[in-house]
Amino acid sequence: MTQETALAPEVLxxxxxxKVRVERVVEGLLAGIHRSARHGVSTEFVDHKAYSxxxxxxxxxxxxxxxxxxVMVRRFLDETRLAAFLAMDASxxxxxxxxxxxxxxxxxxxxxxxxxxxxxxxDEVGLLATAARPVELVPSGRGEHxxxxxxxxxxxxxxxxxxxxxxxxxxLSRMNRRGLLLLFSDLFDADPAxxxxxxxxxxxxxxxxxxxxLDADEIxxxxxxxxxxxxxxxxxxxxxxxxxxxDAYREEMRxxxxxxxxxxxxxxxTLELSRCDEPPDRVLRRALSAWQEATR
Amino acid sequence: xxxxxxxxxxxxxxxxxAAVPVLIHLINRRRARRQPFAALDFLLRVQRRHARRLLLRxxxxxxxxxxxxxxxxxxxxxxxxQPPAVGATAGPRATVIVLDGxxxxxxxxxxxxxxxxARELAREEIRAREPGECIGLVVxxxxxxxxxxxxxxxxxxxxxxxxxxxxxxxxxxxGPSLEExxxxxxxxxxxxxxxxxxxxxxxxAFPRAPVWPASGAPEVALAELLPIGTERPNRAVLEVExxxxxxxxxxxxxxxxxxxxxxxGILVQVGFKDEVSVSGFADLPARQEVLKVxxxxxxxxxxxxxxxxxxxxxxxxDRVPFWAGAGGVVSVLLVNGDPQPVLARDELYFIERALxxxxxxxxxxxSRSVAADLLREExxxxxxxxxxxxxAGLRPGLVEALRGFVRDGxxxxxxxxxxxxxxxxxxxxxxxxxxxxxxxxxLQASAAEDGSGMAFAPAAARHPLLATPGSEEALDLSRVRTxxxxxxxxxxxxxxxxxxxxxxxxxALLEKTLGRGRLLxxxxxxxxxxxxxxxxxxxxxxxxRVCFYLAGRLGRPAPPRVDSGQPVPLDLAEEGERLQVIRxxxxxxxxxxxxxxxxxTALCGWYEIRTDAGGGPREGMPGFxxxxxxxxxxxxxxxxxxLAEWVGKAQLSWRAGGDGARRPLALECLGLLLLxxxxxxxxxxxx
Numbered sequence: 001m002t003q004e005t006a007l008a009p010e011v012l013x014x015x016x017x018x019k020v021r022v023e024r025v026v027e028g029l030l031a032g033i034h035r036s037a038r039h040g041v042s043t044e045f046v047d048h049k050a051y052s053x054x055x056x057x058x059x060x061x062x063x064x065x066x067x068x069x070x071v072m073v074r075r076f077l078d079e080t081r082l083a084a085f086l087a088m089d090a091s092x093x094x095x096x097x098x099x100x101x102x103x104x105x106x107x108x109x110x111x112x113x114x115x116x117x118x119x120x121x122x123d124e125v126g127l128l129a130t131a132a133r134p135v136e137l138v139p140s141g142r143g144e145h146x147x148x149x150x151x152x153x154x155x156x157x158x159x160x161x162x163x164x165x166x167x168x169x170x171x172l173s174r175m176n177r178r179g180l181l182l183l184f185s186d187l188f189d190a191d192p193a194x195x196x197x198x199x200x201x202x203x204x205x206x207x208x209x210x211x212x213x214l215d216a217d218e219i220x221x222x223x224x225x226x227x228x229x230x231x232x233x234x235x236x237x238x239x240x241x242x243x244x245x246x247d248a249y250r251e252e253m254r255x256x257x258x259x260x261x262x263x264x265x266x267x268x269x270t271l272e273l274s275r276c277d278e279p280p281d282r283v284l285r286r287a288l289s290a291w292q293e294a295t296r
Numbered sequence: 297x298x299x300x301x302x303x304x305x306x307x308x309x310x311x312x313x314a315a316v317p318v319l320i321h322l323i324n325r326r327r328a329r330r331q332p333f334a335a336l337d338f339l340l341r342v343q344r345r346h347a348r349r350l351l352l353r354x355x356x357x358x359x360x361x362x363x364x365x366x367x368x369x370x371x372x373x374x375x376x377x378q379p380p381a382v383g384a385t386a387g388p389r390a391t392v393i394v395l396d397g398x399x400x401x402x403x404x405x406x407x408x409x410x411x412x413x414a415r416e417l418a419r420e421e422i423r424a425r426e427p428g429e430c431i432g433l434v435v436x437x438x439x440x441x442x443x444x445x446x447x448x449x450x451x452x453x454x455x456x457x458x459x460x461x462x463x464x465x466x467x468x469x470x471g472p473s474l475e476e477x478x479x480x481x482x483x484x485x486x487x488x489x490x491x492x493x494x495x496x497x498x499x500x501a502f503p504r505a506p507v508w509p510a511s512g513a514p515e516v517a518l519a520e521l522l523p524i525g526t527e528r529p530n531r532a533v534l535e536v537e538x539x540x541x542x543x544x545x546x547x548x549x550x551x552x553x554x555x556x557x558x559x560x561g562i563l564v565q566v567g568f569k570d571e572v573s574v575s576g577f578a579d580l581p582a583r584q585e586v587l588k589v590x591x592x593x594x595x596x597x598x599x600x601x602x603x604x605x606x607x608x609x610x611x612x613x614d615r616v617p618f619w620a621g622a623g624g625v626v627s628v629l630l631v632n633g634d635p636q637p638v639l640a641r642d643e644l645y646f647i648e649r650a651l652x653x654x655x656x657x658x659x660x661x662x663s664r665s666v667a668a669d670l671l672r673e674e675x676x677x678x679x680x681x682x683x684x685x686x687x688a689g690l691r692p693g694l695v696e697a698l699r700g701f702v703r704d705g706x707x708x709x710x711x712x713x714x715x716x717x718x719x720x721x722x723x724x725x726x727x728x729x730x731x732x733x734x735x736x737x738x739l740q741a742s743a744a745e746d747g748s749g750m751a752f753a754p755a756a757a758r759h760p761l762l763a764t765p766g767s768e769e770a771l772d773l774s775r776v777r778t779x780x781x782x783x784x785x786x787x788x789x790x791x792x793x794x795x796x797x798x799x800x801x802x803x804a805l806l807e808k809t810l811g812r813g814r815l816l817x818x819x820x821x822x823x824x825x826x827x828x829x830x831x832x833x834x835x836x837x838x839x840x841r842v843c844f845y846l847a848g849r850l851g852r853p854a855p856p857r858v859d860s861g862q863p864v865p866l867d868l869a870e871e872g873e874r875l876q877v878i879r880x881x882x883x884x885x886x887x888x889x890x891x892x893x894x895x896x897t898a899l900c901g902w903y904e905i906r907t908d909a910g911g912g913p914r915e916g917m918p919g920f921x922x923x924x925x926x927x928x929x930x931x932x933x934x935x936x937x938x939l940a941e942w943v944g945k946a947q948l949s950w951r952a953g954g955d956g957a958r959r960p961l962a963l964e965c966l967g968l969l970l971l972x973x974x975x976x977x978x979x980x981x982x983x
Contacts, residue, residue, distance in 0.1 A: 093334035103334070188334060218335045226324050227331040229339055238339055239328055243980065244350050248342040253335065 008279050012109060013100035018154040019147070022112035025281050026120075048072040082180055083139045084118050086111045086149075087167050088129035088156060089185030089213075092233035095158030098217035099277045106276045107184035107213045108153045113284055114182060119146050128170055129156055130163050136170070139179075161233050164194035168201055178205040186213055187260055199267035208269035209291065212260060216277040221249045300424070300961075303374030303416075310369035317361035321354075357979055364972045371965035376420065388428035390447050390486030392477035393418050395461065396495035397437035398468035399860065399928040403496060403528065403610045411463040413521045414494035418458055421492060422451045432480045433457060436473035436495070438466025438861025438925075443476060447484035465612065465900045466861030467925040470495060474506040474516070481514050489514035491946075496521055499934040500927040505942045513946035520950065524933045529555035531562065531580065532613035532929035535857065536603045536921075538620060540594060540849045543660045545620060547590040549603045553580035554930045566590050568601045568620060594849075595620055600902045600919075613929045617902040617921055619855045626847040627679040630665040633687030634715050643685045643713065646830035647822045650839045661843050673697040680706060680847035685822050686713025688720075695725045702728070703811025707846020711818040712736075712782040713825060722785075730792045730806040730817035731784035739778055739798055749777030749828060752804060753797045760850050761795055761805075761841050773834055778804070778827035781819045814846055855918060859925040860900050863893040866917070877919075878904040897922045 012021045048061060051071040064072045088111060094104040101109070115125045126139035127149055137152050164185060171181055181201055187194070187210070202208045217223075223242035230237045261271045272287040274280075302308060333339065343350070395418060401411040422431055432447040433454055444457045474491055481489040491514050495501060508514075522528070534550040547566060553559050559580045566574045573592040580586055595601070604615035628651060634643040644665050651663045666675055668687045676682065676697055684690075687710075690698070702708050710729055712718075718733035726732055739750035752773045755762045762770045773796075781802050795816075796805040806817045820826040822839075829835050844850040858864050866887070875887045877894055880901030887894070887905075894903070904919040940948055 096332065096334040186334065188337065215334070217333075223331065226328040228328045229331050229333040229336055231336040232332055232334050236336060236340075237330075238336060238343060239325065240339060240343060241350075241354070244353060245339065245342050245346065248346050249338055252338045252342050256338065 008100075009106065009277060010100040012280070013105075018108050018112055019150050021109050022116055022150060025109060025113040025284070026116045047075055049075055082118070082123040083126070083175065083177065084114075084123055084180035084182060085126045085128055085139065085171050085175070086115060086153075087171060087181060087183040087185075088127070088135075088153070089162055089164065089167070089183070089187075090129050090135075090156045090158055091160055091162035091188075092158050093162065093186055093188045094213070095232055096215050096218070098215035101276055102158070103186060103213045103215055103276055104156065104158045106274065106280065107211065108156065109280045110211055110213075110274060110284060111182065111184050112150050112153055113280060115149050116146055119143070125149060126174070127152055128167055128174075130160075130167050134170070136174075138174070158232075162189040162194075163191075164189045165191055165197045168194070168197035172197075172201055172204065172206075175206065178207075180207045180209070183208070183210045184213055185210070186218075195263055195267075198264065198269055202268035208264070208267070209287070210260075210264055210269060210271045211274045211283075211287070212257065212271055213274045213276065214257075216275055219250075219253055219275065221246050221253075300375060302370075302423075303376065303420075303960075305373060305423070307369065307373040310372065311366055313369060314362045314366045316365060317358055321358060353979060357976060360972050360976045360979070364969055364976065367965050367969040367972065371962045371969065375961040375965060376424075388430070388486050389426050389488040389490060390430050390432075390481050390484035391421070391425070391490045391492055392432040392434055392447065392480050393421060394434045394436055394441075394470065394473045394477050394491055394493045394495070396468060396470065396493075396501065397435045397461070397464045398498075398501060399463065399465045399612060399924040400496055400498045400500070400610070400931055401463040402612050403530070403931055405522065405526075405528070405609050409463065410496040410521050414519070415458055415461065417494055417519055417521075418492075419455060422454050422458075425451065430484055430486065432477070432484070434473055434477050434480070435461065436468040436470055436501070437464045438468060438859070441468075441473035441476045443480065446480050447486075464861065464898060465922075465924050466859060466898070467928050468501055469503060470501045471504040471506045475508075478506070478509055478514055482509055482511060490517055491515070492517045492519065494519050494521070496931065497524065497933045497939070498928075498931050499938075500930060502934050502938070502942050505944055506946075508945055513944065515949060516943050516946040517949045518939070522933075524936065527556055528931035528933070529553070529608070530610045530613070530929055530931050531555070531559070531605050531608050532610075532926070533603050533605055533616040534585065534613075534926045534929070535923075536616045536618040537854055538601070538618040539854065540844075541591070543594055544591045545594055545601075547592065547601075547603065547618065549588045549590070549616070551578055551580060551586045551588055551605065552584065552926075552929070553582060554932065555580075555582055558582050563606045564588055564590075565604050566592050566601060567604070568592075568595045568599050573601070600904075610929065610931070612900060613924050616923050619902065619918055619921070625660055625662045626681065626843055626849060628661055628663045628681045628683060628843050628846075629675055629679045630663050630683045631668050631671050631685060631687055632665055633668045633685055634713060635667050641823070643821075643823050645823060646835065647683065647685065647839060650830075650836045651843060653836055659840055661840060663843075676701045676706070681709070681843050682706065683709045683711065683822075683843075685711045686715050688715045688717060690725055692724070695728065698725070698728055699810070702813035702815060705812040705848060707814045707816070707843075707848070709816040709818060709842065709846060711820075711822045713821045713823075716782075718782060727810065728815060729784075730808045730815050731787060731790065731803075734783050734785055736780055736782050737802065738780055739800065739802070741777065749779045750798045750800060752776060752778075753799050753801070755796055759795050761838070761845055771834060771838060773838075776827070776829045776832055776834065778820050778829065780826040784817070784819065814848070816842065816846065855920045857921040857923060858897060860897055860922050862897060863895040864897060864903075864920050864922075866892055866894055866905075874907065876906055878906060880922075894920075900924060 012024065048064065049072065051060065051073050055073045059073045061072050061074045064070060088107060090104060094102070094107065096103055118125045124139035125145065127135065127137035129135035135152060135156065137149055162185070164187070168181070198208055198210070221242060226239065226241050228237055228239045257273060264271045270290060272283065272290065274283045395414055397411070401409065401414065403410050425431055428449070430447040430449045431451065431454055433444040435442045435444055445454055470493065474493070477491045481491070493516060497518070497520070531551070531553045534552055537548040539546045549564070551564065561577045562580055564576050564578050565572050574590055576588065576590065578586055578588050599620050600617050601620040602615050602617045607614050630644050630647060632642070632644045636642040639645060648663060648665060651661045652659055671694060673693060682698065682701065698708060708728060712733065718735065722729060722732040741748055741750055755770050755773065764771055778798065781798065781804065783802055784806065792806050792808045794803045795807050797803050802819065804819055808815045824830050841850055856864060874889070877885045877887060879885065879896070880899045880903065885896060900922050902919055902921055905917055934942070
């Protein structure tokens with residue numbers, strides 16, 4: 001059995017408890033993927049980059065300037081502690097289960113694995129969640145903090161409408177320094193303020209990473225027979241013939257994802273599409289690579 | 297005017313199935329399962345944006361599916377299209393359908409008879425009539441056309457009448473039928489008049505052209521039930537002549553093949569009832585008659601037989617019945633008028649041995665002898681022939697019994713001799729003698745011949761008694777010599793016939809019929825007293841033939857044969873006799889006293905005549921054979937040129953054959969159905 005197969009959502013769904021699932025995913029990930037996701041001021045040299053306006057003149061490499069007549073800046077590993085918040089969308093729509101794991105379950109695995117990684121490299125991790133009662137766990141770098149965090153994550157239940165804007169505002173109010181916001185959501189929020197608040201967070205220097213968690217059914221719309229589709233958050237329903245609307249729906253969904261990606265990109269945030277039928281470690285590996293690429 | 301009709305209109309009830317797609321659509325809506333879905337907003341947006349297109353698509357799908365079901369039903373119902381008539385003028389139309397009901401319409405290539413094709417076409421014509429069109433129906437059949445219905449608009453009666461029609465067994469002339477149709481059309485209030493002829497167009501149906509009324513000839517539309525150029529091979533047994541030959545039958549059958557090529561080794565069978573008696577093979581040259589002769593043994597009981605060819609597409613003329621009569625042993629009563637103690641001198645010595653020359657072989661004759669003095673009326677029971685050999689006289693009671701015996705079909709031979717007194721015999725039973733007897737004369741040999749006695753005059757082989765089986769020559773009696781004979785009163789005006797005479801013209805054997813029986817008079821002795829014939833070999837076969845002849849088993853005329861639909865002359869003049877005819881279908885028809893003709897000859901086969909008193913077939917005329925006219929077996933169609941000439945002034949138009957007078961639309965329906973299904977599949981796949 002390959003590692004990927006072992007981490008398939010169907011396999012994870014059979015494992016009892018979020019802690020076990022997270023451990024399995026982290027084991028797969030911890031193959032020396034990174035020491036730190038962030039570059040900054042440190043004594044350990046990494047590489048050079050071309051100078052651009054705004055760079056600290058103290059980091060100019062005069063020797064390179066003298067030898068090659070090129071203005072280069074030295075880069076070092078950041079030794080500062082990173083404060084990260086896991087922001088979980090636990091609205092009703094995250095409760096949809098089309099495949100082995102419900103969207104929220106899948107998001108919990110992703111969030112738990114990332115928390116383990118961050119704590120493993122000495123960062124602090126906190127938790128925010130939208131639920132019937134707001135959930136909040138202040139960032140901490142203690143070893144036992146992971147168990148506490150996984151416990152709170154596991155207790156989350158999908159319920160109620162989505163309030164992403166409120167979630168981001170809570171994050172901003174808690175973080176008085178630049179930090180990392182990891183948002184797990186399907187972004188099915190009709191409120192335009194949600195995207196604005198994400199832009200605001202990015203503008204304040206926070207790293208905003210969004211995991212767009214979608215079930216395969218929501219992307220591919222594989223239904224055949226006529227069905228009465230009912231909303232998970234509100235009392236709404238629609239009788240339709242899936243075969244007749246499939247293409248239009250797929251187009252609508254594709255446009256939505258692209259729009260999210262474009263809007264977040266403009267705001268300096270990144271978006272990682274997470275299909276619930278994809279092994280979580282593969283999603284995480286892809287996301288981490290993208291972040292590394294972006295910070296170079 | 298163009299019209300749409302259906303071969304199986306009852307299937308149109310299936311159009312109610314067109315509601316099935318709508319019902320399925322409604323049921324699906326009601327039975328739609330609940331599906332929780334997080335991205336409902338997207339679905340709602342899509343639904344709002346494409347609402348009109350989706351609705352249109354659903355309606356289109358429903359329409360396509362409904363049309364597909366309707367087309368499938370229509371295709372199954374066999375739609376046919378009647379193209380508009382060329383040169384049709386305004387005004388209501390009157391049509392008379394002339395349906396050929398002749399025997400040749402039974403021809404069934406491919407298992408479907410021409411009559412069935414014609415009737416189907418007639419049904420379609422009636423169903424697809426123009427608005428206001430009135431239709432009449434005439435059947436061309438033997439002996440003449442029959443108007444089934446005059447022109448009318450009520451098609452129910454027409455269809456009902458068609459249902460009960462069937463092809464006949466006789467011939468039909470289309471000329472008189474078209475004249476009758478023109479007469480009906482003249483009475484109909486219509487602007488356009490048309491005769492639709494539904495016939496196999498066999499050439500024999502066009503002997504005489506129709507004479508059109510002075511008001512003008514109607515349009516004549518012809519349906520080509522089978523393309524005129526198609527070969528129509530047919531074999532037939534035209535006629536069978538059956539003649540009893542002692543213990544055998546001589547069957548002469550005329551066979552023909554109306555095919556374009558020679559046919560070899562065609563099986564021919566002869567049988568009685570359901571059993572085949574003899575079989576043979578015949579080579580039939582194209583369109584030539586062949587005579588095939590069979591000699592089957594006579595059946596032991598009175599019955600009918602048949603000659604049959606291997607059945608073809610017109611089986612009605614492949615088997616022809618004949619009357620076989622009765623076989624079995626002929627019982628003869630020999631009455632001895634001059635018994636002698638010395639056996640060789642006995643009056644019956646030679647005739648008894650001639651009738652049974654070899655007991656082991658059996659001649660087919662069972663003779664019994666009785667002395668004239670001991671003869672009683674009861675002795676006549678169960679015998680077919682009586683021989684009075686030199687009998688001096690008869691009691692009046694015996695004379696009366698013998699008279700009745702002959703009238704009922706028995707045979708009586710009177711042979712003269714010394715003991716017979718001519719005057720007394722002529723007085724007491726003159727009607728049993730063929731002619732009154734007169735004197736005994738001596739017959740002298742001619743000067744050129746040696747010996748005594750006179751020979752017979754040369755005889756023709758026409759008489760069955762003198763015929764040699766299987767040969768055209770007469771029995772050789774040239775060496776028979778006779779010394780004495782009894783002359784008869786001269787004839788003239790009586791119905792006696794001289795079968796054999798001596799050289800000097802004195803009759804030797806005379807015959808006459810009495811009632812249904814036969815009388816023979818032998819003017820010399822049966823022993824060697826007056827003639828030396830018993831010493832000759834020809835004596836044996838001749839007198840055996842005489843016994844069969846007397847018993848009606850030789851030279852009996854064959855029962856008459858007539859064409860179906862033609863009357864049969866009945867020669868049954870027997871006073872007080874009540875008769876009935878048993879038709880081939882078993883139905884009995886009583887004959888009226890004095891009825892001269894029997895006209896109900898629609899069925900082909902053997903018609904048996906019986907007396908009301910019961911018993912077997914009537915002696916003399918046991919029945920008659922009715923068969924299809926020989927010309928009806930020749931299916932060769934008339935040429936288009938001859939046809940155009942035949943209709944004369946009438947405007948002639950051609951329609952397609954029985955299956956194609958209306959163009960079938962089933963293929964078009966199926967093509968359209970496929971197109972609809974393709975469109976439906978494309979719409980479904982397109983989503």
